[in-house]
Amino acid sequence: MKTKITLIAALLFAITSLSAQEIKSGKFGKGLFNIVGKDSSWTMRVGLRAQLLGTSTWEEGESGEASFLTRRSRLKFDGFAYSPKLKYKIELGLSNRDQSGASQFTSNAPRYILDAVLMWNFHQNFVIWFGQTKLPGNRERVISSANLQQVDRSLLNSRFTIDRDFGFQLRHHFNLSDKFVVKEIFSLAQGEGRNITTGNLGGHQYTGRIELFPFGQFKSKGDYKGADLKRENTPKLSLAVSYDHNNNAVKTRSNQGSYMVTDTGFFETNINTLFIDAMFKYNGFSLMAEYSNRDAKDPFAKNSDGTLTGDEVQVGHGLNVQTGFLLKNDWEVSGRYTNIELDKNITGKNPETQYTLGISKYIVGHSLKVQSDISHLEINGGNNELMYRLQFDIHF
Numbered sequence: 001m002k003t004k005i006t007l008i009a010a011l012l013f014a015i016t017s018l019s020a021q022e023i024k025s026g027k028f029g030k031g032l033f034n035i036v037g038k039d040s041s042w043t044m045r046v047g048l049r050a051q052l053l054g055t056s057t058w059e060e061g062e063s064g065e066a067s068f069l070t071r072r073s074r075l076k077f078d079g080f081a082y083s084p085k086l087k088y089k090i091e092l093g094l095s096n097r098d099q100s101g102a103s104q105f106t107s108n109a110p111r112y113i114l115d116a117v118l119m120w121n122f123h124q125n126f127v128i129w130f131g132q133t134k135l136p137g138n139r140e141r142v143i144s145s146a147n148l149q150q151v152d153r154s155l156l157n158s159r160f161t162i163d164r165d166f167g168f169q170l171r172h173h174f175n176l177s178d179k180f181v182v183k184e185i186f187s188l189a190q191g192e193g194r195n196i197t198t199g200n201l202g203g204h205q206y207t208g209r210i211e212l213f214p215f216g217q218f219k220s221k222g223d224y225k226g227a228d229l230k231r232e233n234t235p236k237l238s239l240a241v242s243y244d245h246n247n248n249a250v251k252t253r254s255n256q257g258s259y260m261v262t263d264t265g266f267f268e269t270n271i272n273t274l275f276i277d278a279m280f281k282y283n284g285f286s287l288m289a290e291y292s293n294r295d296a297k298d299p300f301a302k303n304s305d306g307t308l309t310g311d312e313v314q315v316g317h318g319l320n321v322q323t324g325f326l327l328k329n330d331w332e333v334s335g336r337y338t339n340i341e342l343d344k345n346i347t348g349k350n351p352e353t354q355y356t357l358g359i360s361k362y363i364v365g366h367s368l369k370v371q372s373d374i375s376h377l378e379i380n381g382g383n384n385e386l387m388y389r390l391q392f393d394i395h396f
Contacts, residue, residue: 029367043079049395060383070095091115111195129169136185136209137162139277149226150358151389156320160292165189179216185209203247211240228281235282242275260301260311267301284326293317316342334358350380367395
């Protein structure tokens with residue numbers, strides 16, 4: 001831990017000590033400071049944020065439990081290099097939760113790197129991304145954890161997200177009319193998640209996404225932010241579909257979950273994931289809805305003699321609907337309904353339904369806020385659960 005803090009401190013000191021740069025402090029929530037090269041050939045914005053979380057849970061028939069932790073702690077860098085058409089983003093995870101998942105596939109090392117990606121606007125409305133970052137999957141996952149409407153993402157995201165991976169993304173947008181905007185994204189990734197150091201064990205992962213904005217684009221990229229903090233003065237709507245094909249996938253949730261290990265190596269099967277989602281905002285009211293479905297060519301991992309290993313692809317579908325209304329004093333009340341139905345014949349898991357009621361106070365937008373929610377989880381044939389959470393979020 002001391003080594004990590006020393007490295008971060010040394011990095012920040014080195015950045016701020018460079019005499020060849022012009023350093024400017026940013027507006028609260030817009031970065032600790034911004035650095036501009038003397039010849040204006042590069043820029044770097046440095047940001048820091050943390051989420052401090054307290055949770056209490058009561059499982060039916062059991063006594064309650066409480067926990068406190070730094071849910072997220074991030075150090076962020078972004079800007080351009082050589083030309084404003086070549087941008088970059090680097091995000092490092094500092095909390096234990098951010099770095100969890102060390103294994104032989106990540107050299108048994110903490111997974112510090114969340115994002116490390118270059119973005120080149122090489123021609124008109126075409127931009128190519130290269131590096132590790134979020135894949136163009138479900139909307140809720142692509143929304144930054146700093147900009148969520150409730151304390152954390154839904155069960156749909158935890159069960160179906162395709163999260164981050166390393167590869168290429170080609171992005172483009174065009175106008176059908178003065179207001180109607182269409183965005184397209186195609187991604188080619190390794191297919192095993194972030195910070196993998198052992199190379200590609202299966203095939204590759206292909207993702208396509210199309211987004212429609214019939215009433216024009218949202219203010220300040222509000223289609224990927226929770227709550228209508230900008231109070232859209234005209235209705236805004238985004239409709240999107242994503243389809244992901246992971247060829248010869250070796251993990252139980254496409255590029256997430258556990259590896260399907262057999263007596264001869266790894267079990268490989270094609271896994272497909274569909275996402276359909278929408279975001280609507282108007283005058284403080286917001287509505288987000290998502291549907292996900294995952295299937296597999298062969299969901300049962302098998303040894304060479306045909307016996308089952310006990311690992312199964314988590315096939316099934318989920319629905320999440322979330323809405324909120326922002327009052328004039330920047331208090332918001334929100335509600336969420338989530339239903340998860342994994343194929344019980346394959347996964348052995350019962351359907352889950354969760355109801356969540358949230359209250360948020362936005363002091364300086366998403367940069368400084370207090371959020372609280374209470375959730376009731378119903379599990380068919382299992383123990384129901386009540387969960388209360390309180391979280392403080394600060395973002396420099």
